Amino acid sequence: MEDRCPCARPFSESYSGCPAYQRATFTAADSLNRPLGSFLTCRHLTFGRNTSETGGFYPRCALGSRDSRLRWLAEIRPERLDAVQAISEEFDEFSAGYRQQLFATKLRAVAAPGDMAIRQELSAVVAGYVAAVRDFLESRRERLAEVGLPATELTSLIEEWLVAWTATRDMATLAPDADRLAAMGGPVQAFLGGDAWRRSVVTHPGAVGAASILQDDGVLRISRGPGGRLELAGDVDSSTVPALAGVLAAAMRRGRDIEVDMTGVLFCDLGGVRELLRSAAAMPPGRRLVIKGIPDHLLKVMRLAGWGEMPALAVVEQWETSAGVVPASGAFLQAPA
Amino acid sequence: MRATVDDAALPDFRHEALLYSGQDDFLVGTGAFIREAVAAEEPILVVVSAAKIAMLKDTLGPDERKVQFADMANVGLNPARIIPAWVDFVAQHAGPGRRLRGIGEPIWSERAQDELVECQRHEALLNVAFDNAADFWLLCPYDITALDRAVVEEAHRSHPYVAGASGHAAGQPYAGDAVADTHLHTPLPNPGGRPHVLHFDEGSLAAVRRMVSRHAARAGFGPERIADAVFVVNEVAGNSITHGGGAGTLLVWSDPGALVCDVRDHGRIGHPLADRSRPGPGIDGARGLWLANQLCDLVQLRSFKEGSVVRLHMRSAR
Numbered sequence: 001m002e003d004r005c006p007c008a009r010p011f012s013e014s015y016s017g018c019p020a021y022q023r024a025t026f027t028a029a030d031s032l033n034r035p036l037g038s039f040l041t042c043r044h045l046t047f048g049r050n051t052s053e054t055g056g057f058y059p060r061c062a063l064g065s066r067d068s069r070l071r072w073l074a075e076i077r078p079e080r081l082d083a084v085q086a087i088s089e090e091f092d093e094f095s096a097g098y099r100q101q102l103f104a105t106k107l108r109a110v111a112a113p114g115d116m117a118i119r120q121e122l123s124a125v126v127a128g129y130v131a132a133v134r135d136f137l138e139s140r141r142e143r144l145a146e147v148g149l150p151a152t153e154l155t156s157l158i159e160e161w162l163v164a165w166t167a168t169r170d171m172a173t174l175a176p177d178a179d180r181l182a183a184m185g186g187p188v189q190a191f192l193g194g195d196a197w198r199r200s201v202v203t204h205p206g207a208v209g210a211a212s213i214l215q216d217d218g219v220l221r222i223s224r225g226p227g228g229r230l231e232l233a234g235d236v237d238s239s240t241v242p243a244l245a246g247v248l249a250a251a252m253r254r255g256r257d258i259e260v261d262m263t264g265v266l267f268c269d270l271g272g273v274r275e276l277l278r279s280a281a282a283m284p285p286g287r288r289l290v291i292k293g294i295p296d297h298l299l300k301v302m303r304l305a306g307w308g309e310m311p312a313l314a315v316v317e318q319w320e321t322s323a324g325v326v327p328a329s330g331a332f333l334q335a336p337a
Numbered sequence: 338m339r340a341t342v343d344d345a346a347l348p349d350f351r352h353e354a355l356l357y358s359g360q361d362d363f364l365v366g367t368g369a370f371i372r373e374a375v376a377a378e379e380p381i382l383v384v385v386s387a388a389k390i391a392m393l394k395d396t397l398g399p400d401e402r403k404v405q406f407a408d409m410a411n412v413g414l415n416p417a418r419i420i421p422a423w424v425d426f427v428a429q430h431a432g433p434g435r436r437l438r439g440i441g442e443p444i445w446s447e448r449a450q451d452e453l454v455e456c457q458r459h460e461a462l463l464n465v466a467f468d469n470a471a472d473f474w475l476l477c478p479y480d481i482t483a484l485d486r487a488v489v490e491e492a493h494r495s496h497p498y499v500a501g502a503s504g505h506a507a508g509q510p511y512a513g514d515a516v517a518d519t520h521l522h523t524p525l526p527n528p529g530g531r532p533h534v535l536h537f538d539e540g541s542l543a544a545v546r547r548m549v550s551r552h553a554a555r556a557g558f559g560p561e562r563i564a565d566a567v568f569v570v571n572e573v574a575g576n577s578i579t580h581g582g583g584a585g586t587l588l589v590w591s592d593p594g595a596l597v598c599d600v601r602d603h604g605r606i607g608h609p610l611a612d613r614s615r616p617g618p619g620i621d622g623a624r625g626l627w628l629a630n631q632l633c634d635l636v637q638l639r640s641f642k643e644g645s646v647v648r649l650h651m652r653s654a655r
Binding site: 079 | 553
């Protein structure tokens with residue numbers, strides 16, 4: 001199974017084996033809806049049905065294969081995922097007491113359908129929780145905005161969601177409206193645990209190409225894509241820089257421009273940047289090293305490191321297409337306005 | 338023998354503390370120094386607080402147009418960024434027979450203790466950095482009414498010339514370049530709280546990055562600042578693997594509003610200016626510690642017989 005979860009479970013408090021791991025707590029309940037306790041799980045962990053063999057179930061990663069996980073991470077950026085996750089953990093901690101109270105009150109309301117006093121009590125608990133959620137989110141407005149979470153919309157969404165939940169007899173957590181969530185963007189889905197975001201990324205067109213893999217050590221994968229482009233996915237660090245240097249040296253011998261796609265790079269250290277610059281410096285006259293998808297953070301680092309413009313180095317937003325040539329930004333290392 | 342401002346035979350680099358008592362005294366002392374520069378058509382750069390810049394401009398009148406000003410809060414919040422700024426100023430204006438002047442006040446009473454210690458190290462390193470420099474007269478104002486006595490004593494140790502505050506106890510004599518070494522070998526305070534510890538080697542830089550990323554996120558850092566923290570710690574830990582015996586230890590903890598990381602290894606820090614020499618234009622050459630100072634709010638280097646430590650302080654917003 002390509003999408004079998006590779007993690008060692010149960011997850012420990014400090015688990016860090018999979019870069020896509022998103023901690024979530026799962027509250028188990030007995031047949032009378034009484035909570036049994038909380039367990040750590042991953043937002044992406046689901047059950048898959050093993051159709052070919054015994055027909056049993058296996059732990060399935062909703063992101064799909066390792067390849068899909070890398071693409072998902074590259075699109076979100078690992079640092080943004082961690083920032084969302086940290087806010088999400090603070091939210092879980094803040095809301096634990098409220099959620100327990102909500103759950104217990106609703107249980108009593110469901111057991112006594114005609115009791116208006118309990119219904120009113122439930123409404124009051126919901127109102128108190130919503131007010132606390134608003135305070136929680138408002139006091140973090142700037143941090144939320146930095147990762148793309150709109151505080152006001154998020155409060156309304158949670159309120160509507162809670163009101164809908166109290167109106168049903170079902171104790172299970174309702175899923176928020178998928179279309180509404182999708183419209184609110186990826187970070188909201190990551191924060192609330194929906195899976196529409198990852199679906200939108202995993203099925204991203206053009207994500208899968210008939211690339212031939214030149215090197216893959218589990219940390220960095222380098223493959224040759226359409227037109228001989230080098231596609232990097234994963235981490236460029238001191239353990240993988242030698243492999244990158246080798247691949248770049250081989251590409252140099254092909255006698256054309258070298259095109260490097262860094263869209264899938266989750267991390268690149270100074271040594272990685274240096275290797276790319278060395279290749280650009282070694283380019284014969286008239287040939288260039290063209291890089292697409294370089295993380296903004298690396299451009300900032302290059303500026304601070306004092307690496308100025310190089311005639312043979314071009315940073316582009318998109319590859320040149322038949323519709324027109326995308327101008328290379330030769331001025332990418334200039335100080336920001 | 339302590340030299341005075343009126344000495345005729347000036348050395349190439351004159352590093353002088355100006356001990357002043359309160360705001361008016363500051364304006365008198367620095368104002369006279371600036372007017373002398375303007376009268377002699379000597380280039381001068383003044384790096385003090387924004388409030389003091391405003392007061393000086395008021396005092397100087399039309400002369401202020403001949404003076405360069407820079408806000409110390411921008412240039413020197415991390416004091417390791419101050420020497421490169423002076424080096425740039427000197428490189429830009431130095432010429433045969435031309436004297437340059439500067440005023441730099443990196444130390445004020447509200448500085449946090451860690452920052453203060455690094456400012457004192459910075460003052461000592463100035464003597465090393467400008468040992469062979471052009472004719473450059475740098476005046477460092479110290480407010481003796483606001484600063485602790487020990488801070489003023491340290492100014493005596495790190496400045497070959499001391500002016501102002503007549504009658505103020507001379508304190509310790511100038512201690513020469515050795516002051517910079519003393520700072521490099523003085524242990525740092527123990528981490529506040531209980532740090533998270535990770536031993537790392539060549540195969541575990543990914544774990545180093547995961548740990549820093551998570552703790553930065555939990556300290557409230559946004560994505561950009563998390564990326565800064567991860568990048569810097571990865572480089573410094575990489576230095577431990579390459580130059581510090583192949584392995585090291587990472588300690589991570591939180592100070593109020595900041596994330597602090599220690600990278601400890603068995604290497605030695607040789608060059609006292611290792612972290613504040615602007616990298617050359619070439620592709621090769623070390624840049625890790627330089628970048629650490631550009632991306633962090635404070636970097637503390639210490640070297641001992643048994644090994645060295647790089648302590649990186651990062652605030653959530655820059």
